[in-house]
Amino acid sequence: MLDKAKSLLQPSARSAVPPFMVMDVMTAAARLEAQGRRIIHLEVGQPAAGAPTAAIAAARAALSKGALGYTETLGIASLRRRIGRAYGEWHGLDIDPQSIVVTTGSSAGFILAFLAAFEPGDRVAVAMPGYPPYRHILTALGCEPVGIETNARTRWSITSEMLLARHRERPLKGMVVASPANPTGTMMGAPALADLIRCAQDAGIAVISDEIYHGLDYAFAAESAARISADAIIINSFSKYFCMTGWRIGWMVVPPPLVRAVERLQQNLAISVPTLSQIAAEAAFDGRAELEEIKHGYQENRRILLDGLPRAGLDSFLPADGAFYLYADVSRFSTDSFAFASRMLEEASVAVTPGIDFDPLHGRHFVRFCYAGAREDMHDAVERIGAWLKG
Numbered sequence: 001m002l003d004k005a006k007s008l009l010q011p012s013a014r015s016a017v018p019p020f021m022v023m024d025v026m027t028a029a030a031r032l033e034a035q036g037r038r039i040i041h042l043e044v045g046q047p048a049a050g051a052p053t054a055a056i057a058a059a060r061a062a063l064s065k066g067a068l069g070y071t072e073t074l075g076i077a078s079l080r081r082r083i084g085r086a087y088g089e090w091h092g093l094d095i096d097p098q099s100i101v102v103t104t105g106s107s108a109g110f111i112l113a114f115l116a117a118f119e120p121g122d123r124v125a126v127a128m129p130g131y132p133p134y135r136h137i138l139t140a141l142g143c144e145p146v147g148i149e150t151n152a153r154t155r156w157s158i159t160s161e162m163l164l165a166r167h168r169e170r171p172l173k174g175m176v177v178a179s180p181a182n183p184t185g186t187m188m189g190a191p192a193l194a195d196l197i198r199c200a201q202d203a204g205i206a207v208i209s210d211e212i213y214h215g216l217d218y219a220f221a222a223e224s225a226a227r228i229s230a231d232a233i234i235i236n237s238f239s240k241y242f243c244m245t246g247w248r249i250g251w252m253v254v255p256p257p258l259v260r261a262v263e264r265l266q267q268n269l270a271i272s273v274p275t276l277s278q279i280a281a282e283a284a285f286d287g288r289a290e291l292e293e294i295k296h297g298y299q300e301n302r303r304i305l306l307d308g309l310p311r312a313g314l315d316s317f318l319p320a321d322g323a324f325y326l327y328a329d330v331s332r333f334s335t336d337s338f339a340f341a342s343r344m345l346e347e348a349s350v351a352v353t354p355g356i357d358f359d360p361l362h363g364r365h366f367v368r369f370c371y372a373g374a375r376e377d378m379h380d381a382v383e384r385i386g387a388w389l390k391g
Helices: 002-008 021-034 053-064 077-091 105-117 132-140 160-169 190-202 256-269 275-312 337-348 375-390
Strands: 100-103 123-128 144-149 174-178 206-210 233-237 250-253 325-329 366-370
Touching (some): 077 100, 105 132, 123 132, 132 144, 160 190, 174 190, 275 375, 337 366
Parallel strands (some): 123 174, 206 233
């Protein structure tokens, strides 16, 4: 009987997605820390700062009042109104709160968007390098991620020419675009983003815009796809700018024809988003001054790495326009970014993410540094890396 049960409990084919390698790096770093070593964490895209003071205070007040029950599936009405108001403050837009869906982080937003917009077998374009779970979630849902290799000439972004070339090969049903992007930190200017979105929609390609790093822009202001098209699906999160990764809360702006579909899906997949996180998220909007100070800290960390890493021996980066990442070319030292990152962790006690996680083809030449941590860690990382590379 036990043998029969084991034979029934085999992983499904759809679960055979690659690991999200940065999480494996975190596990390896934790193993070394358990041995008493001090690891500098530059691998995971997570702010070192906690949630804004106002968010913490609101959560404490809610806990003191007693039980927290389910909320409306689409989210607490006042939070959806506050998110809508933010689009007016940030982009001069009047977003109907009825089009806003609160989600369990941006991760749930992608699952909901892909389920609502695509059928199994649909082809969806994603940039290479790009955030790995785009590809992995699409694969698990039976869709086909179509990687489009970007390059320095296009500032590591998909262009309309690239998109249409792949569309002519075999029709695409959708496209995911991100600006600022992970892992590169590069951004698309407003004209380039508008051209890409309009080109996609003219060709019948649905657009999903990942805007979770909005607010973390240094070279120029990030443009929202919501200013370009009312038909784009927007995904955002409280994890990055608002420093609320562990609260697992994000949101979507959904075109009206898809709102009910997303609602039905969320009713069945999650019922509702954690109430405490929603209460804290609404209050987080009152922490703007605090959050801007944290952003200034990222800018200083960015300067430390851009100045220090070339002296350490790493002098080739993609443009660091926004987010909190540097994507560095390490090909002069290695053509195996996973092995390079593993040695850096073991020998220099600095954790970074191998580029192969973001780009299965050319990522072997790159590693990603996250500079969302403490300033002293940036200085320490530069010293450790320099001594290791020159040792």
